[in-house]
Amino acid sequence: MSLEVRGLRVRRGGREVLHDVALDVPPGEITALLGANGAGKSTLVLAVAGLLPVAAGGVTADGDQLTGLRPERVRALGVAAVPEGHRVLRSLSVADNLRVAGPDPAPALAAFPELAELRDRQAGTLSGGQQQMLALAQAIAGAPRYLLVDELSFGLAPAVVARLVPALAALAEAGIGVLLIEQYTRLALELATRVHVLDRGRVALRGTPDELRGRLRSAYLGEGDGDL
Numbered sequence: 374m375s376l377e378v379r380g381l382r383v384r385r386g387g388r389e390v391l392h393d394v395a396l397d398v399p400p401g402e403i404t405a406l407l408g409a410n411g412a413g414k415s416t417l418v419l420a421v422a423g424l425l426p427v428a429a430g431g432v433t434a435d436g437d438q439l440t441g442l443r444p445e446r447v448r449a450l451g452v453a454a455v456p457e458g459h460r461v462l463r464s465l466s467v468a469d470n471l472r473v474a475g476p477d478p479a480p481a482l483a484a485f486p487e488l489a490e491l492r493d494r495q496a497g498t499l500s501g502g503q504q505q506m507l508a509l510a511q512a513i514a515g516a517p518r519y520l521l522v523d524e525l526s527f528g529l530a531p532a533v534v535a536r537l538v539p540a541l542a543a544l545a546e547a548g549i550g551v552l553l554i555e556q557y558t559r560l561a562l563e564l565a566t567r568v569h570v571l572d573r574g575r576v577a578l579r580g581t582p583d584e585l586r587g588r589l590r591s592a593y594l595g596e597g598d599g600d601l
């Protein structure tokens with residue numbers, strides 16, 4: 374049982390940007406997806422989530438076919454995506470953001486108790502870290518089996534990222550399979566059990582963090598490959 378991507382090809386702007394990509398996201402673990410800007414990481418998340426059409430290949434979650442389904446069907450089958458840049462419903466309150474995301478906000482509020490205190494705040498007035506928390510909480514509110522997080526640390530201060538990391542680890546411990554795209558390679562290697570490196574739309578390297586630590590050449594990695 375896993376989220377399985379097989380032979381995935383995706384075209385954008387008239388050219389193929391993902392070429393025959395295969396990877397597994399097992400339940401109960403964090404799998405990291407690394408790669409330089411433009412390698413195709415966000416494209417993979419959007420295609421799995423049903424937000425971009427797939428030219429060939431496909432995606433299954435615990436055997437359920439996701440390929441070609443609309444985003445709401447993909448979510449209903451237990452696969453939630455947190456796109457880059459914490460996209461919350463800015464004009465709605467925190468409580469309403471959670472309400473539209475799923476019937477039971479309890480697991481989301483358990484993961485991020487801070488949000489209970491912010492429940493009446495308009496989401497657009499939250500800090501970047503609070504918005505990322507809310508975006509993660511919205512994804513959790515749908516009780517996903519798999520969670521795809523595009524740039525957890527995007528635009529956030531290290532102290533804020535340090536708050537989000539244990540929450541992500543706890544979700545994996547609770548059995549959710551997490552695919553983590555992260556510009557801070559060191560952080561991704563600490564959190565993940567398996568790592569895939571995309572290079573110009575192909576999986577160029579894969580392995581455990583220990584196997585890859587020495588082999589990750591800067592050419593494959595993003596600009597944010599710094600300390601955290």
Ligand SMILES: Nc1ncnc2c1ncn2[C@@H]1O[C@H](COP(=O)(O)OP(=O)(O)OP(=O)(O)O)[C@@H](O)[C@H]1O
Nearest residue numbers: 385386390408409410411412413414415416417595
């Ligand atoms: N809206 C779009 N229309 C056409 N081509 C696009 C579009 N968005 C991205 N691309 C192209 O698709 C390829 C993969 O981009 P993608 O955003 O998936 O990479 P990424 O690895 O997520 O990089 P980043 O870290 O910069 O988000 C790139 O060549 C990019 O130029």
